[in-house]
Amino acid sequence: xxxxxxxxxxxxxxxxxxxxxxxxxxxxxxxxxxxxxxxxxxxxxxxxxxxxxxxxxxxxxxxxxxxxxxxxxxxxxxxxxxxxxxxxxxxxxxxxxxxxxxxxxxxxxxxxxxxxxxxxxxxxxxxxxxxxxxxxxxxxxxxxxxxxxxxxxxxxxxxxxxxxxxxxxx
Numbered sequence: 001x002x003x004x005x006x007x008x009x010x011x012x013x014x015x016x017x018x019x020x021x022x023x024x025x026x027x028x029x030x031x032x033x034x035x036x037x038x039x040x041x042x043x044x045x046x047x048x049x050x051x052x053x054x055x056x057x058x059x060x061x062x063x064x065x066x067x068x069x070x071x072x073x074x075x076x077x078x079x080x081x082x083x084x085x086x087x088x089x090x091x092x093x094x095x096x097x098x099x100x101x102x103x104x105x106x107x108x109x110x111x112x113x114x115x116x117x118x119x120x121x122x123x124x125x126x127x128x129x130x131x132x133x134x135x136x137x138x139x140x141x142x143x144x145x146x147x148x149x150x151x152x153x154x155x156x157x158x159x160x161x162x163x164x165x166x167x168x169x170x
Contacts, residue, residue, distance in 0.1 A: 011105045011149030015157045017042075018068050019097050022075045023089060023164025032080035039072035059118065067104035071097045075161075090162045098157025102150035 021042075022035035046066045075093040082088035 008145055008149035008152060011102065011153045012156065014068075014105060015098060015101045015153040016160050018071055018101065019075075019094060019157045019160035020164035020167070022072050022097070023093070023161045024167045026075065026079050026089065027086055027165050027168040030084060032076045032084070035072040035075045035079075036069060039068035042066065042068055067101070067108065071100050071104075074100060086165055090158065090165055094158035094161035097161065098154040101157065102154040105153065106147065106150045 018039065021038055025034045025038050026032070028034075043066045074096045075089065078093040078096065079085075079089045082092070
């Protein structure tokens with residue numbers, strides 16, 4: 001089923017992007033705070049993209065609100081609190097990032113409309129966004145692919161963080 005795959009891939013790709021890049025920038029510069037700066041830039045880009053979709057007439061909930069900044073703050077704090085210990089960044093930062101990202105993704109994905117369903121429902125601008133009907137979401141996540149993606153992401157983020165660290169010491 002395509003829906004299972006899209007949610008799992010979404011959650012994993014979000015975790016991969018944040019964990020690898022945050023660990024890379026942190027260890028490359030050695031300055032706690034760099035990960036949060038990276039996450040802030042990515043969040044701004046995402047809001048610009050979200051605004052573009054909204055202006056085209058798609059519903060506002062079509063794109064997930066990014067939760068990268070709090071996760072990057074966690075990684076920065078681990079790096080600072082452990083006196084720039086790179087292995088602690090991988091283990092503790094990776095675990096905190098993976099578990100938090102999974103939680104945020106579950107909340108985000110349950111509250112938004114399904115992107116593929118939305119794309120078929122709104123192939124072009126037909127109504128202004130404020131007139132878009134809101135349909136009930138009862139039973140949407142019965143066999144939850146969101147939970148599957150969250151669990152896989154939580155397990156794999158430590159490995160992803162290690163990959164980001166490895167990029168600076170190739």
